[in-house]
Amino acid sequence: MIESRSGLASCHPPLSARPPLRLSERLRRDTPLSIIRAPHGFGKSALVAEWVRSADATGSTSVLVPPPPVGVGPEGFWRLTAERLAAAGALAEAPGDDAAAYPAIRDELTRSGRPVGLALSRLDRVCDPVLEEQVVELVDLCDRLRVVVTVVGRSAFGDPFALDPTHDLLCGDDLLLQRDELGEFFAIDGALVDPDELDLVHRLTGGMWSLVEVARAVSSRLPASADRRSLLEARLAEAVSDHVRTTILAAPDVVAHREFLVATATAHTVSIETACFLDVGADADRHLAALEAAGVADRRDNASGPQWQVPAAVRRELRAMQSEDGMDPAARSTRLALHLRERTDHAAAVRCAVEAENWPLTVELVEEHWVGLVGAELDLLRHVLLTLPESVFDANPGFREARDLVASLDGYRGPDGAVVPDPEDLRLLVSADDVGKAVGIVSHQALMLRLAGRYESAADLTRQICLVVREIMEARPDDLSDLLPFLRMQWGLTYQLAGDLSESTATLRLAYLSGSARHLDYIARNAAGNSALNWALTGESERVSEWLDLERAHPPADEAIEPLIRIGGLTASALTALDRLDIASAEAALAQLDELPVIAELWPFVVYARCRHAVTTGDPFRALATLDVFADKRKRVEGEFVRSLLTAAEIESHLAAGNGSRAYLLAERTNCDTPWSVVAVARTHLITGNHQSAINTCRRYDWLGTPYTRSHLEALVIETAAQHGLGRVDRANQLWRRACELADRTGIRAAFAGVSRELVVALGDVAAAGRSETVAGYLAAEVAEQYPATLHRPELTDRERAVLGGLADGLSAPAIAHALFVSLSTVKSQRTSLYRKLGAHSRREALAVAREFGLLPSKDDRNGGRLEREACW
Template sequence: MLGREGDSIVIVDGGDHSAITTSLPRQALFAKLDRRTPLTIVRAPRGYGKSDLLTSWRDASDTSDHDLVWVPPPQRSSSAAEYLNTILHQCTKSGIVAPGVSGDPFADLVEAFSAATNPVLLVLIRPDLISNPNLEEQLVELVTRCHQLDIVVTLSGLSLFAEPYFLEIDHELIRAEDLLFSSVDTANLLTLSAANPFPGDAHKITTMTGGLPALVRSAIKVVKALPAQNDREQLLERNLQIAIDDYTRRAILDNTDIADHRDFLVSCSTARTIDVSTAAHLFTPREPHDRIRERLLALESAGILSRTETGTDGTWELPSAVRLSLMATQPQLGLDSTRQLSSLAHFRLDSGHHASALKYATEGCDWDLAISIIENHWIAMLSESFDTVRRSLQQIPAAAAKKSSVALAGRDLFTMHPGENPKPITSLPRSAEELRVIGASRDARDVLNVGCVHSIMLRVAGNYGPAAETTRRLAQISRRALEINPDDVSPQLPVMRVQWGITFQLSGQFAESTTEMRMAYWGGESQGIDFIARNAAGGVAMNWAIVGEPTLSEGWSRLERKHPNTFGWLHSMVRTPGLIARALTALCTLDLDDAHEAVAALGEPNATEELWAFVLYTHCQYALACREEATAIALLRTAISDNPTKLKPGSFALPLLRSTKIDLALALGDGNLAMALSSDITEPAANPWTLVSVARLYQRAGQNESAIALCHQFDWAAQSYPRPQMEALLIQAVAHSRGDEPRRAAEAWSNACSIADQTGNLRSFSTISLRDVEHLESLAGTGSSALARFLKLAPGETFPNELNLVTLTERERQVLDLIASNASVTEMAHALFISVNTVKTQVRTLYRKLEVHNRREALARARELRLL
């Protein structure tokens, strides 16, 4: 409802009363207008449908409990007193009369609204046309003193309520961007207007008009007039452009209020955002900056430009479709649009605005300039302008891109499809000497740029092994280049090293990843690139957390937190490794509350996230610690089925998640499923995570000698994997204990406790039973401080003492095979040379083992346990 108790102003900019035949419900905006706030501001120039929004809101609302007073826009020559008298006159026409007439219109309005018996909705269209600095204060005082009053005001520009957040009354602000139509809004309007649109019409209209309400409504007539013919799409585009140009001419170029600024506006339309210095560069003859600013403010007041409220000097912009239409008229002033764009690109580049310069160079098809900007500044632009770089590279023609190896490699990267093998480039040499020669050459920077892009392409395509090998060679080149020509390569190395670190992470090379990430951190720190420093520190922390070094991980997490978080496309990439590190470190130290917070912040595994497998692994480890294995298995199955291409040979994700599935099955006590999963791993000892999971399975299944033998198949001294190594030692300790070898059991236990004391990893103790923990400590008497902390926290055991392992006799396997062949009981009896009753008995025995009740369940369970 529009009327409500208490003071309330609703301010809506502009006074365009475009005739509409359809009221489009815009519930999100209606909800803002319906809020019980003293002040609601909707600020936009011409064409944004401000009055249409109010009309639709009024028509969709229950107006029975308030009186409506609608005041049209005043003449620019009106005084404040004349305007207040106009409001008073409109109130009298609506039956709202002051008890007395004092001759002071403001005092009479206060009396009239104070005496009103019903709530009053006062709609004021464009009061900012009145040039009076006291008007804002009077409106605020009016609504403050009159508790029955709601005021709705439409504005263009910032001459009134420029900073509503400084008012002492609550407010709601609706900006120009809020009023733009989405494709869904456009589709709804087409439907409600009975325009009989074709599929894709709404998207085409919204794209071409930029969602500007006035243009979208003009498009309705275009669609209704279109014939159903083969070239309809081209006809729609052509006629829609005519409608846009017609609107631009009528609403802007023919607007007498801006006659003195028409040439200025057309000249400045080259810029997406216009400030004083940009306008001064584009407009000839040259004028003082004060005069330029006066022109911009006049265009804002006329409802042509909207203020973006960024920067100290003010920045304005045109609706995108109107801007392009105005640019099309530049030849009438003797201007060449492409030259204007190129000139503006150089101007922005000279001002240090690389991404903005790249946008204008690309729009103006100045490919040489665009390529030059990318070659020299792509590292700097990645932090906040990744999409600009990507879109420019996609638009650069192949012929132009061939002039630059960097641009060509980048273009290939951003036009390839996920999983597609990248185009080959000249391979890097293998020998260290040849790589050093490249690093010492003048081409080192270009080779690093191209090679880094190519390694990312290999990684994105799932070729993790070749990506890691390419990265190793690039790292050697970079070290030599730093020795010979550090100024040439230093600026780009921090961001490259982060990418190299990610490549090594995804291929499971954590030591190499940590080396690159550490150097990336210190490079980012020294250059003041916070997103690089934070990303790299989080990456190092994640590496240490994965391998089981919580103390070292926490140290790097503290360094990560020194740097501010990022936003936009970088946000997820930068924060994810740090959150993984925090969660896994908290799990290692048995701080489940902190682990819960980190996992919640991490969110569900996202297929677009390169560290997807690590996110999934973190969720599963948290589920294991909280005894929520069934939930984790469901999540794991869904995530893996949705992302099969990420589990390729050479990826660390494949063994990591295979190991995780075995552990989850073991935690559920499902030995058959765990055995079936382990049979898919050809060489479990090739990876420390699969080794530990399979060895644990063997030990729990009573195959102690096999468990011990498997643990010895990995060279633990060659690489540092503290957590897998500690868990392998615990498996050996329990297995030796079961085999009545107390000396070897005590030795393995002591080594495991030593790792726990050095790293701070407590959780691995929970992978064996508490009874085994107490027995082994009684044998060795280590006095481990980590063990003491673990026992004090007294967490539950991760894996049950009993393993449900279904084994079938030869006869039961024969019965199961016959069930799978759909044989009847009689046919089974004939095949097995036994009686029907004996078959029934054996079938019942088989069902009990499988814990099923019928053939269908038996076959499903047997397949799940890999018995078929």
């Protein structure tokens, strides 16, 4: 039995292993309500029990409420909860029979203000939506209460979009143990498990908690013999099969759906449509709902509608049962693969073809859709290449090269595991029998690093490859001449994403020349478009135009790869049009990039262009939404150049949106080592009134040593405004003249929209440099100013200030509503708006940011200010 600090015993046995740290830390966040939704056997109870332990250690009163009886109502559930709270000392006493349990819990926890951690198990067993509303209300009312809820299926807390932004949801996929976490799981027995055994365990269990426990028990009983791995595989497969059949599929609420489960096991995910195709569509919705409620099937919603999935180990056993029932699993998988191909679900079709061991169909599908598979299903593609038999590679040499590439990545575990070869190994390429193949494989390793977002590592490897290729070309030029244009194109892209634009531009020029000479239009067109993008990033519009003309001189590529090839040129066109404030042309280019291919490696530059367009057109919140869409990709990036570019875009988007606090906090954490970061941080200082810091920041970059024309021009305009703000008119005029000269040479108008129009007019009147055509063009364009002239702190409405004051007083949302004579929903709405303006996600963050910007009254003034806040309503 598990005992909390209060001595309360839970219904769960002691844990033999603890959940992984990533899950424990996620629950330990300062989150008012966390919901854990997953099927049975995923470790929900273990995770909650660990959270209860950690809450005890922090001095909080932690209470674990066991699953209620099936069908109990809200009142019965709250009585059970009240008994547990009273036993733990969180309530003075349980309410009597004549008193409703929930109001008693709510009122006492609201009054006491003591920290309480409350774990509510299996709320889906309570068949009443009122309970969900009461849990949310309880969390809102009790600021020091933290609640963790476990559910199976969607009958409780079923709509993730209805959750408050401060609440958290963990799903089944979140709870699956990752391969690297299995070592810690097995270490509780003091055993050091071989990495190959961990791979085997992960494959047979899928990381499902209950099956990993089975695997640990099997492993602990095996001797350390030479045949240990083969024994482990055989005995673990038998143990997993036995557990699935006797524990999961034999459950009373699952047995009635056995026929449906076996028939639909052909599909990885089951929809109503798939069930109909597999001839078990009658009552499919009833079967799926029942299996979800029974904790066997997990529902996933996507654009095509709801789908259900059973754990991988369960599905594997169900497919074995197909054979036992006289079905032909391979024939069924082939039939479904052909159906899925017709429905353009290519990844699912490939999975079915591989399971059917229908290798001709597998090869056909991969050849037709490899571009999409590389971008969206790289792990699936790797699995296919490592599964195909040798006879397939004999008939398809290109597949063998791809397989050898994957196999050569020692320790490869998805794209993030790509490794850099040893330099000494690269030297062996010079003497390789098949130089082209050897160089191609190593170059593909650089590609894998690039796909993983490791741009700088990819660039380092590419530089080593270039040195070796140069040596090969001197000794054996004919061996690489056909491959060289393609290699140079890839090298140029790698340097571009790593931020080495000079090396990228030089390499892309060679790729263009060699591609043109060999009539490889797709390479020449790609190299020209990406060269234009390099010049657009620096702000040299004439060079952009030259390269775009060269791009247009070559016909579009095949429709399968043209969407990839054109990204560089279209992004360059958009950026250059934005420089000129030609909004219509920029929008025409960006419209063609609305739907990016799944493998679009130039996505950072497209995002940057979209953000610039949104800010230029006065819609900075669209820029922030764009950054949010690509948040996962940004997290994966390990290249400082791309990080800096997008962080700068985020800072300037927040400034344009009036979110001075968020922009300031980002700027404080940003290294001023790229032209974009220098401009963004300097602009933040200028707009928030710190003119001298803006001047100092503008001078932190070597603008002449590494010229970036647009950023240099923006820095000149920002420093001019800062000098003018400090009353240094002569210095401001000198800088203004330099800015006008640079603008007239390049035609960049957009830089002047970064400061107030009044300042541009004033400087134009007093500067002794004559009339600037570019400045005149900017003033005639009537484009709105992109940023507020000043943004010393977030601009709050009177109502938001009143809510902020209540939060600072430690009041709950209902208490604030009561004090201000408004509804609770009104306070919640104003609180959400307040958090957004402050860039905060919790009360603690909001108060910290507000204090930093002087938005809170002093403690002495707080009580006196409360009546004033009430008058605001």
